[in-house]
Amino acid sequence: MNELAVLDLILEQELDRNPDVVFLATSTPPSWRARFGAGRVRTCPISEPAMVGAALGAAMTGLRPVVDLNRASFAFLVMDQLVNHAARIHYLSDGAYRAPMVLTSATRGPQQLGPQNEQCPYGVFMQTPGVRVAVPGSATDACALLRTALRDEQGPVLLFIAPGLADHCDLRAALAAEPQPFGVARRIRGGDAATVLAIGSAVRAAEQAAADLAAEGVLVDLLDPRTLVPFDTAAVAESVLRTGRLVLVDDGPRSGAPAQILSGLLDVPGLAEALGGRIAHVSAPEVPIPSSPVLEAQFWATPERVVAAVRRLTTPS
Amino acid sequence: MASALPADPALPPVDARPVDGFDPVAAYRTMVLIRTYEERILQARTEREVIGPVHPYIGQEAVAVGVCAALEPRDHLVSHYRGHGHALARGVDPDALTAELFGRADGLCGGKAAALVSDPATHLLLSSGIVGAGIPVAAGAAMTSQVKGDGAVAVVFFGEGALGAGVVHETLTLAVVQRLPLILVCENNGYQGATRTEEVYPETSVARIAEAHRMPVHRVDGNDTLAVHAAATAAVAAARAGQGPSFIEASTYLTRFHLQFDRPSGEHRPAEERADWLARDPLGRLRQHLLAAGTAPAVLDALDTDAEQRVDAAITFARTSPWPAPEAALTNLWAATP
Numbered sequence: 001m002n003e004l005a006v007l008d009l010i011l012e013q014e015l016d017r018n019p020d021v022v023f024l025a026t027s028t029p030p031s032w033r034a035r036f037g038a039g040r041v042r043t044c045p046i047s048e049p050a051m052v053g054a055a056l057g058a059a060m061t062g063l064r065p066v067v068d069l070n071r072a073s074f075a076f077l078v079m080d081q082l083v084n085h086a087a088r089i090h091y092l093s094d095g096a097y098r099a100p101m102v103l104t105s106a107t108r109g110p111q112q113l114g115p116q117n118e119q120c121p122y123g124v125f126m127q128t129p130g131v132r133v134a135v136p137g138s139a140t141d142a143c144a145l146l147r148t149a150l151r152d153e154q155g156p157v158l159l160f161i162a163p164g165l166a167d168h169c170d171l172r173a174a175l176a177a178e179p180q181p182f183g184v185a186r187r188i189r190g191g192d193a194a195t196v197l198a199i200g201s202a203v204r205a206a207e208q209a210a211a212d213l214a215a216e217g218v219l220v221d222l223l224d225p226r227t228l229v230p231f232d233t234a235a236v237a238e239s240v241l242r243t244g245r246l247v248l249v250d251d252g253p254r255s256g257a258p259a260q261i262l263s264g265l266l267d268v269p270g271l272a273e274a275l276g277g278r279i280a281h282v283s284a285p286e287v288p289i290p291s292s293p294v295l296e297a298q299f300w301a302t303p304e305r306v307v308a309a310v311r312r313l314t315t316p317s
Numbered sequence: 318m319a320s321a322l323p324a325d326p327a328l329p330p331v332d333a334r335p336v337d338g339f340d341p342v343a344a345y346r347t348m349v350l351i352r353t354y355e356e357r358i359l360q361a362r363t364e365r366e367v368i369g370p371v372h373p374y375i376g377q378e379a380v381a382v383g384v385c386a387a388l389e390p391r392d393h394l395v396s397h398y399r400g401h402g403h404a405l406a407r408g409v410d411p412d413a414l415t416a417e418l419f420g421r422a423d424g425l426c427g428g429k430a431a432a433l434v435s436d437p438a439t440h441l442l443l444s445s446g447i448v449g450a451g452i453p454v455a456a457g458a459a460m461t462s463q464v465k466g467d468g469a470v471a472v473v474f475f476g477e478g479a480l481g482a483g484v485v486h487e488t489l490t491l492a493v494v495q496r497l498p499l500i501l502v503c504e505n506n507g508y509q510g511a512t513r514t515e516e517v518y519p520e521t522s523v524a525r526i527a528e529a530h531r532m533p534v535h536r537v538d539g540n541d542t543l544a545v546h547a548a549a550t551a552a553v554a555a556a557r558a559g560q561g562p563s564f565i566e567a568s569t570y571l572t573r574f575h576l577q578f579d580r581p582s583g584e585h586r587p588a589e590e591r592a593d594w595l596a597r598d599p600l601g602r603l604r605q606h607l608l609a610a611g612t613a614p615a616v617l618d619a620l621d622t623d624a625e626q627r628v629d630a631a632i633t634f635a636r637t638s639p640w641p642a643p644e645a646a647l648t649n650l651w652a653a654t655p
């Protein structure tokens with residue numbers, strides 16, 4: 001049911017662990033309904049706003065709902081319930097109510113779903129205060145963050161999963177993943193030549209690029225923020241102040257997460273000076289994602305594009 | 318799941334006699350084309366020539382063909398992800414459609430859309446990948462006809478799953494009150510992906526839902542081309558006469574599965590249910606009707622052969638069409654100033 005099957009195993013464990021966890025989706029595993037009952041595992045009509053609004057009411061009154069939105073593009077259908085209501089309730093009730101709920105959805109994979117259904121819209125949700133946004137770069141982190149999302153109380157969590165994470169899934173590690181606090185970046189490789197910050201499905205390409213560069217003796221600091229809200233500004237700023245170079249890598253558009261991350265970093269004292277304009281982006285063009293694979297080929301943050309971006313910043317002109 | 322249409326005493330029976338101007342042989346030709354096409358597209362998906370998911374229409378052909386035969390070229394159409402049948406019934410060029418499904422430069426939408434095609438030549442506005450979302454768009458096309466007084470109608474096809482979406486109910490209200498020349502064609506196949514509709518709806522006669530919105534309803538056997546056509550003709554006539562929208566509930570069945578990616582879906586349906594529906598296959602039924610009415614079997618056999626040749630030609634066209642130029646990905650985000 002989920003693009004990343006291992007998340008279903010985690011969710012099943014969490015359903016088992018906490019009787020307040022309820023699951024809402026248009027399609028649910030019969031084995032879960034048999035095991036946890038139709039009260040906690042709810043097959044719903046194709047009514048995403050109803051599911052998310054109901055999840056909010058349930059969360060406010062003591063349940064821990066998880067809604068599987070299926071594709072990230074369906075998150076646009078639920079903007080009112082999610083943004084105007086779920087993301088606002090704790091604030092507007094001056095802390096009286098909480099909305100601990102989780103929304104999962106799949107972003108882009110090379111699935112040729114085309115302009116409507118292949119999207120990385122997490123940048124949009126970074127602009128809506130009151131939701132936390134997790135975009136893990138590995139299956140293991142996806143599992144860890146799902147556990148955290150289900151266990152903490154702070155408010156709505158959006159968990160965006162790249163279908164490609166399934167291709168490189170270390171099942172054993174993923175299943176064993178302990179909850180991981182939000183807002184802690186993962187350093188995948190250390191180096192001083194440049195900071196490479198990669199998001200979601202682009203992490204894999206950046207890892208390959210970093211390995212290729214390392215073979216030439218260029219060592220980059222490769223970071224995966226794992227969550228965009230909250231964002232680990234301290235870790236990324238430390239790296240950028242040290243390297244003086246930043247490459248932002250994402251399979252979504254530059255105007256989304258990368259632009260917002262960069263503007264946040266530029267507020268860190270001394271960081272703009274340290275960078276001195278040595279900033280590069282590897283991201284999708286600012287158009288919808290076309291279906292044809294030859295058109296879509298340009299919409300991926302490939303290792304080659306990341307290597308080229310690092311070279312551009314590290315080669316003296 | 319009922320294999321026959323359940324009786325509904327609240328509604329008068331629809332007059333299923335063929336309407337003047339309806340050519341059942343032509344309908345058979347189109348239905349065979351759609352069936353042959355769909356079979357080949359599923360195979361081409363397995364061979365990874367088709368890109369993206371394929372949502373087959375096999376088993377539901379009578380709905381698209383019965384409805385489209387009641388339309389004129391000026392009318393507008395909105396379809397969805399399961400739209401090859403609607404497109405072919407509407408007269409979309411099979412070559413361009415196939416090239417689109419193959420992601421090629423000669424595709425209907427230049428390789429950008431895959432199955433979610435648009436085609437101004439046949440007034441196919443949109444094939445939305447978002448369940449229910451096309452219905453208000455069709456209402457807008459009906460609004461244009463109302464304002465311009467051009468006598469055109471708008472038709473939208475959707476599955477019964479779309480009735481879960483709030484926007485569909487909102488549009489029903491708007492369309493009835495504004496008397497839009499809109500025809501809503503609900504292909505009720507009993508399933509919403511892997512979920513059976515009875516699990517998620519309090520009322521599986523979606524006709525009743527439409528009635529609650531005060532929308533006139535035709536309930537038809539969606540595997541009977543003539544019955545579908547009769548209902549569509551009545552709905553189109555009412556819309557053209559300024560009487561407003563109608564809702565057609567066509568009961569039908571997908572005899573394969575919901576969707577295929579690389580491999581055929583492993584989805585299971587109760588064997589008895591599937592056998593019941595296969596026995597009522599729309600193609601076989603129309604063929605029986607034609608033979609009983611005196612059509613020579615050779616005429617129909619020739620149409621089967623024609624369909625195969627047409628589909629072969631479309632596949633060859635798509636295979637030999639070039640890939641789009643990479644720069645094409647960045648074109649047409651904005652329309653040029655006329």
Ligand SMILES: Cc1ncc(C[n+]2csc(CCOP(=O)(O)OP(=O)(O)O)c2C)c(N)n1
Pocket residue numbers: 026046048070074077399446447448449475476477478479504506508509510575
């Ligand atoms: C808003 C939205 N939610 C979920 C989906 C995923 N989805 C695609 S088809 C489908 C089932 C639709 O069933 P129905 O409307 O009955 O049409 P059928 O596929 O049976 O023709 C679902 C849930 C979607 N495309 N859009």
